[in-house]
Amino acid sequence: MNSGGANVRRPALARPTARLEWLRFDQVVMAAAVICLVILVVLPLCSLFIGSIRTPDGLSFAFFREAASGRLYRQALINSLILGAWTGLFSVLIGVPLAWAISRTNVPAKPFIRVTATLSYLSPPFLTAIAFVNLFSPNAGVINHLMREEFGVTWLTFNIFSMKGLVLVTVLHTFPFVYLLAVTALQSVDASYEEAAEILGAGKWRTAFSITAPLVAPAILSGTLIAFVNSIALFGSQAIIGLPGRIFTLSTRIYSLFDYPPQYGLASALSLVFIFITVAALFIQRRFLARRSFVTFGGKGSRPQLIDLGSARWGLFGFAVLVFVVAILLPYASLIAVSLSKSWGLAFWKNLTLANYKFVLFDYDVTQRAIINSLILATLAATLSIALGTVIGWIDLRTSVPGRRLLDYAALIPLGLPGIVMAVALIQFWLAMPIALYGTLVILLLAYTGRYVPLGLRAANSSLRQIDPTLEESARILGASWGVTMREVTLPLIRPGLFAGWLLIFVPAIQELSASILLFSSKSITLAVAVYNLYETGYTEPVAALAIINVIIISLAILLANRLGGERERERLEYRPA
Amino acid sequence: MAGVTLSGVSKTYSQAGLPAINDLNLEIRDGQFVTLLGPSGCGKTTTLRLIAGYMAPDAGTIHVGERLVSSKDTLILPEHRGMGMVFQNYAVWPHKTVFQNVVFGLKLRKVPASKAREGVEQALALVGLSGYENRLPNELSGGQQQRVALARSIVVEPEILLLDEPLSNLDAKLREHMRSELKQLQRRIGITFIYVTHDQAEALALSDQIAVIHEGCLQQFGPPREVYNRPVNRTVADFMGNVNLLEGKVLSSDGRKGEILIAGRLRTVAALPAGIQAGAAIDVALRPENIELKRLENASAASGTVVDHTFLGNISEYQVALDNQRLRVQTHPSANIALGDAVEISFAPDTMSVFAHTDPAR
Ligand SMILES: Nc1ncnc2c1ncn2[C@@H]1O[C@H](COP(=O)(O)OP(=O)(O)O)[C@@H](O)[C@H]1O
Ligand SMILES: [Mg+2]
Numbered sequence: 030m031n032s033g034g035a036n037v038r039r040p041a042l043a044r045p046t047a048r049l050e051w052l053r054f055d056q057v058v059m060a061a062a063v064i065c066l067v068i069l070v071v072l073p074l075c076s077l078f079i080g081s082i083r084t085p086d087g088l089s090f091a092f093f094r095e096a097a098s099g100r101l102y103r104q105a106l107i108n109s110l111i112l113g114a115w116t117g118l119f120s121v122l123i124g125v126p127l128a129w130a131i132s133r134t135n136v137p138a139k140p141f142i143r144v145t146a147t148l149s150y151l152s153p154p155f156l157t158a159i160a161f162v163n164l165f166s167p168n169a170g171v172i173n174h175l176m177r178e179e180f181g182v183t184w185l186t187f188n189i190f191s192m193k194g195l196v197l198v199t200v201l202h203t204f205p206f207v208y209l210l211a212v213t214a215l216q217s218v219d220a221s222y223e224e225a226a227e228i229l230g231a232g233k234w235r236t237a238f239s240i241t242a243p244l245v246a247p248a249i250l251s252g253t254l255i256a257f258v259n260s261i262a263l264f265g266s267q268a269i270i271g272l273p274g275r276i277f278t279l280s281t282r283i284y285s286l287f288d289y290p291p292q293y294g295l296a297s298a299l300s301l302v303f304i305f306i307t308v309a310a311l312f313i314q315r316r317f318l319a320r321r322s323f324v325t326f327g328g329k330g331s332r333p334q335l336i337d338l339g340s341a342r343w344g345l346f347g348f349a350v351l352v353f354v355v356a357i358l359l360p361y362a363s364l365i366a367v368s369l370s371k372s373w374g375l376a377f378w379k380n381l382t383l384a385n386y387k388f389v390l391f392d393y394d395v396t397q398r399a400i401i402n403s404l405i406l407a408t409l410a411a412t413l414s415i416a417l418g419t420v421i422g423w424i425d426l427r428t429s430v431p432g433r434r435l436l437d438y439a440a441l442i443p444l445g446l447p448g449i450v451m452a453v454a455l456i457q458f459w460l461a462m463p464i465a466l467y468g469t470l471v472i473l474l475l476a477y478t479g480r481y482v483p484l485g486l487r488a489a490n491s492s493l494r495q496i497d498p499t500l501e502e503s504a505r506i507l508g509a510s511w512g513v514t515m516r517e518v519t520l521p522l523i524r525p526g527l528f529a530g531w532l533l534i535f536v537p538a539i540q541e542l543s544a545s546i547l548l549f550s551s552k553s554i555t556l557a558v559a560v561y562n563l564y565e566t567g568y569t570e571p572v573a574a575l576a577i578i579n580v581i582i583i584s585l586a587i588l589l590a591n592r593l594g595g596e597r598e599r600e601r602l603e604y605r606p607a
Numbered sequence: 608m609a610g611v612t613l614s615g616v617s618k619t620y621s622q623a624g625l626p627a628i629n630d631l632n633l634e635i636r637d638g639q640f641v642t643l644l645g646p647s648g649c650g651k652t653t654t655l656r657l658i659a660g661y662m663a664p665d666a667g668t669i670h671v672g673e674r675l676v677s678s679k680d681t682l683i684l685p686e687h688r689g690m691g692m693v694f695q696n697y698a699v700w701p702h703k704t705v706f707q708n709v710v711f712g713l714k715l716r717k718v719p720a721s722k723a724r725e726g727v728e729q730a731l732a733l734v735g736l737s738g739y740e741n742r743l744p745n746e747l748s749g750g751q752q753q754r755v756a757l758a759r760s761i762v763v764e765p766e767i768l769l770l771d772e773p774l775s776n777l778d779a780k781l782r783e784h785m786r787s788e789l790k791q792l793q794r795r796i797g798i799t800f801i802y803v804t805h806d807q808a809e810a811l812a813l814s815d816q817i818a819v820i821h822e823g824c825l826q827q828f829g830p831p832r833e834v835y836n837r838p839v840n841r842t843v844a845d846f847m848g849n850v851n852l853l854e855g856k857v858l859s860s861d862g863r864k865g866e867i868l869i870a871g872r873l874r875t876v877a878a879l880p881a882g883i884q885a886g887a888a889i890d891v892a893l894r895p896e897n898i899e900l901k902r903l904e905n906a907s908a909a910s911g912t913v914v915d916h917t918f919l920g921n922i923s924e925y926q927v928a929l930d931n932q933r934l935r936v937q938t939h940p941s942a943n944i945a946l947g948d949a950v951e952i953s954f955a956p957d958t959m960s961v962f963a964h965t966d967p968a969r
Pocket of ligand 1: 620621627645646647648649650651652653654
């Protein structure tokens with residue numbers, strides 16, 4: 030501050046004046062977000078409740094009684110629970126060793142293990158299922174054929190159309206949940222806990238079991254429950270593997286209730302049973318997660334020392350390679366092989382052709398429409414979910430509006446709604462409305478946006494938490510309205526986090542099957558539904574071609590999004606408060 | 608032009624909790640440098656945020672000039688108050704350059720680009736940051752970020768500038784430097800400064816008026832000298848720098864003055880606060896620099912004994928034992944008094960403050 034004039038006070042600048050106070054932009058936006066959430070989630074859920082108790086003879090629990098007493102429905106419930114339990118168990122058996130290897134040992138090729146987990150997570154589960162059918166269906170599966178006919182080892186054949194097969198296909202998609210949570214927990218355990226144990230004379234292995242394991246157990250259990258919930262909600266693999274094996278689950282039972290004549294009431298009741306299970310699991314999971322807090326409080330603690338496994342590290346590496354082969358290499362290599370063959374079988378390589386690609390891309394008139402629909406839907410749904418999540422997150426973190434916690438919970442409800450249940454709820458609600466949405470892209474958009482709002486909220490929430498409210502407040506006092514503050518300060522600062530969240534929604538949205546399967550029409554068909562329909566019709570080779578096209582589109586979209594987002598990411602500058 | 612008047616303002620954050628601010632009355636005149644002073648958690652930031660309009664009070668009103676800006680039911684939004692605020696963490700936008708940070712408010716006021724550029728240059732010159740226009744905040748030191756925050760606030764020529772502990776994150780030397788520059792700045796632009804700090808030295812050095820706040824309640828509001836020399840209660844006396852708080856007793860009283868006995872040893876006549884009668888227990892506040900010591904040969908006539916001595920360069924500090932109480936005394940370092948000496952204590956009675964006795968444990 031060097032010397033200036035004696036008094037540099039100029040005539041005061043125009044002061045921003047008070048505008049209409051009764052219709053404030055921020056209040057309009059917040060109200061709109063609340064209304065959206067009500068329409069997307071709350072009302073459909075309410076009509077699901079009503080639909081489940083409104084029987085031809087007045088309100089009653091008849092549908093629930095039928096769901097509980099019918100052998101078919103009880104069996105479906107039991108199958109879902111068995112599937113979830115086995116999947117949870119095997120997710121731990123695969124996820125935890127990999128997580129431990131990555132974060133605590135000197136296992137070789139760590140990037141390879143990370144990529145394996147990421148690809149398994151991103152890979153559309155119904156494609157894995159289709160690939161495994163090509164390999165292990167009892168008669169036509171090439172590996173079964175090879176074992177039986179060529180080698181004569183019948184006991185080495187594997188019937189994919191069984192609970193074992195279903196668990197195998199599902200777990201390849203769910204183990205990353207356990208893996209990711211376990212890695213995070215293992216990396217955040219302050220090494221000083223372990224060092225303290227070692228100073229007290231405990232060996233490395235003993236420390237691992239007596240100190241580290243209890244500290245990360247809540248995270249692992251929490252990941253297991255998420256794997257459980259996700260596994261029972263996956264419609265695709267349960268339909269592709271379960272139906273031929275006559276293993277009905279809740280998802281596929283609900284689906285078959287929509288065969289003509291549709292039984293809406295029973296479907297609603299069964300959906301509510303389904304919700305009860307997922308919500309109960311997620312509730313327990315939150316409790317575990319809450320107890321996890323003590324793991325992270327080391328925070329800045331020193332990095333954990335890596336355990337030298339000696340030659341045992343090659344064993345662990347071999348395990349990772351096995352996971353890679355089963356989860357990625359086998360399915361995708363076989364899908365590519367099938368897609369290029371004239372007729373799938375042991376001698377497929379004798380007649381390679383691109384005809385299948387030509388067929389699905391140009392002759393099968395559904396494909397192009399499905400690709401365009403899915404791209405539009407995924408883009409819009411990701412954008413809307415993020416926008417909605419941002420406003421709701423902002424209300425929760427930055428205002429003192431009464432009921433904001435309730436809003437937060439409402440936005441998290443869809444976590445407990447399997448896709449097919451979401452679809453049933455939307456059908457129930459919109460069939461009762463005077464607007465004909467059923468069978469349009471709009472109802473699909475509503476389903477997707479509703480499903481992914483929790484992911485949008487999570488992305489917005491964690492980004493908003495990282496920027497200090499005073500950054501917004503200092504814009505306000507300078508005369509910026511709420512809208513200008515959001516545009517100039519808040520959104521630019523949370524953009525990287527929102528973008529990452531957008532991608533995390535876009536990827537599952539473009540391969541969404543569980544809700545789409547009940548909501549599509551020939552006009553609004555999506556990519557995943559097109560694959561499933563083609564599969565059901567029995568076109569083995571074209572299905573593989575379409576599946577590969579599907580994967581290429583997803584990869585291109587991720588690449589493109591990453592390129593765009595990556596540039597912005599580089600612009601991002603870290604805020605260093607003084 | 609723009610004074611700020613708080614009448615009966617209260618604010619409680621949670622239903623069950625204690626009020627963060629309780630029945631606060633404050634009249635801040637235009638162009639003054641007013642400091643809200645108090646320990647951490649006493650409600651200073653809350654008061655500032657209420658004045659800025661980030662939240663509404665539970666009770667009471669806030670006027671800027673004649674205009675009602677806050678009450679339980681009315682809340683003029685911060686963007687319509689024409690104030691500026693410098694936050695404790697500066698809140699400089701990390702994604703904008705120094706220029707973009709400072710020009711933000713001018714853009715909102717639709718100032719033409721050339722005039723805005725001029726305004727930014729002037730403001731940056733004022734805070735000594737000319738030439739830093741294109742830097743990003745993460746390329747600046749804490750002190751420089753603080754100046755950017757200041758420039759950003761004054762460039763729009765607010766009528767009132769609110770500052771929340773703006774110097775608390777700076778190191779001691781920079782803090783002293785910025786302190787004098789803030790005062791000069793305020794004199795030069797002549798607007799109302801409402802300044803929050805927990806540092807009494809800062810408050811004394813900067814302010815025209817100091818509002819001492821304790822546990823959400825205003826204790827005293829007045830010029831620095833008055834608050835320092837005439838604290839209205841034990842809390843204020845205790846908070847405003849070094850002080851000896853001694854227990855005593857009123858021997859006789861004529862209503863306004865009376866004879867008192869301090870620490871069972873010192874007898875003197877002092878002005879008494881209203882309502883204190885003969886026989887009442889009192890607290891006496893006595894600043895260490897207002898006490899004089901004289902060495903005595905005859906220990907029985909002495910008032911106390913020197914039990915500790917610290918040489919601090921520009922002053923000497925002594926601890927004198929009086930019965931079971933200790934007295935802290937600061938003298939010129941040339942005083943020839945040593946450990947164990949019997950001393951006589953004297954002070955001008957009008958440098959002493961007397962309060963009704965309160966339990967210090969409270
Ligand atoms: N957002 C808040 N929610 C709940 N309590 C708060 C909040 N902000 C401040 N308080 C409480 O109000 C009291 C006054 O806080 P504050 O005004 O920040 O004090 P100061 O700025 O003087 O340190 C403190 O007891 C503090 O814990
Ligand atoms: Mg404060």
